[in-house]
Amino acid sequence: MTSTDLIGQLRVLGLSTLATRVYSQLLDTGAATEAELAATLSIDAAEARDAAAQLVEAGLLRPAPADTAFTPVPPETGLDILTSRAQSALHEARVVTLNAYDAYRRSGLGPSGDDLIEVVSGPAMLQRIKQMAKGAQRSVRRLDSPPYYANNTLSNPREIAQLKAGIEYRVVYARASLERENYLEGNVLPCIEAGEQARVLPEVPVKLTLVDDVMAAVSFTLGEADVHAVTLFVHPSSLLTALSGLFELAWRAGLDLHRDGSSSERRLTATERRLLALLAAGVNDDAIARELGVSRRTFFRHMEKLMVSAGAANRFQLALHAANNNWL
Template identity: 50%
Template sequence: MHASDLADHLRRLGLGMRAVATYEALLSSGPMTVDQVATAVPGSAQDGAGMAELLEVGLVAPSGDAEPRYVPVPPTTGLDLLALRRQAELHQARVATLQAYEAFRRHWHTRSAEDLVEVVTGSAIPDRIHQLMRDTPREEVRRLDSPPHFYTVLRNEEEERHLREGISYRVVYSRSSLRRPRYLQENIIPCMRAGERARTLPRVPVKLTIVDRAVALVSFTIDDTERNDSLLVVRPCSLFRALEGLFELSWRSALPLDIRGGTHAHRLRARDRMLLTLLAAGADDDSIARELGISKRTFFRRLSELMSLAGATSRFQLALHACRNEWL
């Protein structure tokens, strides 16, 4: 190794220039007194800083002579000390840089990280939702719907108004939403007739409403809690983008929910379409009969007729045939 290489390495560890020159002189010439060091390293005797630094980090030690000479000692401890000192300086530099950036962000960014997620609790939740849904939607609302619901009124006149104004709605309903008494008839069907695009899953991963690309409302599903005690209002950030991805994945996985009627080769009645939709959503026999307003005996008779019409020997085959042939 060249002497210049050693000097560069020692300076990289944080050793001062005079200390490096003094240490190189001692390595080259062997033990020296202070006067000899001053002769070998011009300027080192002015303040003794180089020798003092070497003594402090433990790279040299004085002999026990009447006029002490200074001699290099095994450098392991000294190098460890220099490395730790350098590491501490780098950490301080990192902290200082982060603090400087944080000051920049607070000064130039209108919204701090603390403003990206708002927590709303208790009785304030319905009013906050109403305010956001009244002021924010411009293009599209995406929702994963599951009980418990924040409102006791079933009819969603606000969504119906938005749909009339041209705002798009895509909603994935959980099976538990379809089982809620009168929710299908008084909430879901009117919204779908107004233009809502609806699908269904056996369960949704979270209660979620995304309004345009501006705000997301997140709360627990009925599987997590029986009460609505808290709501997260999330503004655009990494978490917001993750929630968007969660919705789109759920939407692609869900089955279409179409109960608006329409034409088909077999001209299914609207009630038959609703029966198949509820069946595909996983609703139980009692819930389906109740929603259709018929007895279980009538339900079983009509189910048997539809299976015969589809040539199906099981409910699974019937649901598959209905999806493939656009009965839903």
Template identity: 45%
Template sequence: MTNARLGEALRLLGLGPAAARVYLALLELAPAPLSTMGPAAGLDDAELATAYAALVDAGLASAAEEGGDMVAPVPPTAGLEILARHRAAEVEESRIAVGGAFESFRRQRLAAYNDDLVEVVTGEAIGPRIRHAWASAREQIRQFESPPYFPLTGATEDALATLARGVTQRVIYSRESLEHPGRLHEAIEPVVNAGEQARVLPSVPVKLVIIDEAYALVSLSIKEADVHNTMLVVQPCGLLSALVALFEQSWHSALPLHGGTTRPGGLPPADRRLLWLLAGGANDDVIARELGISRRTLFRRLQVLMARLGAANRFQMALQAQRNGWL
């Protein structure tokens, strides 16, 4: 694994750049005195103490022995699992906080808001407005994607055409997106393989599309029965800034999904799809259905992948698959 990829993996688990540099120095020099790690990591004594304390707290490094300062990395399994759980808890807290703020806004202030800032689009006007939004993008589209889906013919083709124009697309898919029958094969994989930057979370707080820095399309609630019938168009204001911040925070915590051009070691497409579904939290029945195989065959494939990655369980397999660039 390159230093850049290891540093990115540690960042996703909540460790800062200084701690990542100290961890790399540990892997190269330890066991060694703690004082030797500062020059190797480019840190002064105070920065080194803070960064190393973060590694100890995360369960990735040993505390200096009493009367000496010899240090070394420790087996990371327990520490990595704790870090992963902490990150998941932070994302959930952020989702609840921002989602609650938006719901409060919707209930208390939407009716009184200036029509120039928030527009309500309903019924048959929604489809053309969505297509116009994608066509109007100049630099970037950011999206939370999850069922239920608006019945919009040609949506995948529109996304591919937008990518072909050079517009960056960053999409966070929910687990339900990967589980939705046919969605992974028909709508997600084609755009990811065409260059879309995709990540996945167990759930997303709202159905959302942000067009450049210009405006956002928001379903009133992902759970409401009229999700296909009511949509907000949010112009630049505090609410748009909050939605952008929610997306960016979720993006940094989500698990990357890569297309077919990034398969190291000739990973078969079926195994890559299996890992995507597993990382997204899909259960065994859903994974077997999407792959068109029996549960028995699924278990055999999981055992082969775990052996190939040197993993003792599914959590370790997902972590190792990410490190190897398989996700």
């Protein structure tokens, strides 16, 4: 894993942005007291104390008595703890979803199973998804992952039109989505520029679209789609509520793919912004160069220019500068 991956992965594993900044500062400059951290990072002493306490609780810092320095410790144990928590949370969300449906099915209080869930396969899946999305009135939430069934185009004019009409979109993209050729430039970034709120995770548990809290379409991600090429359309029920909770859990864990209203004095080019977004998502160098349509040599020239602008000695410091200055 590259140093650029670290900041994003720690947030995915549950650390707050402030805790990540504190941890990065300690790795960069060595042990520091609560007061020194507050002064260096321009935060309140209470914020520094809370962030350090989170890192201590996660096993990444050694506990420090009053007025003594916090010191990073070997991270293996702490990372195991954070990873286990994240895996447990996602597993629990899936179990809750399954249990909610089983309880509803056994209760016999609601509509029949045929009314609760539609099972659609083959070419009809795409048409049914389009119909559902077209009917959105307030919001659309989506966990986005391959495979994609509309292979003839990468653009998404319907979403852009709905965003202009005031419909809210929140999307969590799997890393595999951004590695699809031209998908970031042709689909994702135009939607973000139109107002979509976007985050990214290394992977998402299912493909999911929720429309207005009244219907969901759920199907399998790339690894399972060849075996289970079906989409389930879920109507209002405990299962729909559980799917909504699953999305919100993934949303909280995701890393911002892009923020509007940058406060940075450095005006980034479109290529630089795409490069930083892909780096933050953990995409490898070759895939980034291919997505940007440049050679590896040109890619590294872009990287060098960004690092000079940020005053960064390595990718980790570049990631910190990009996060702190709203470059992403």
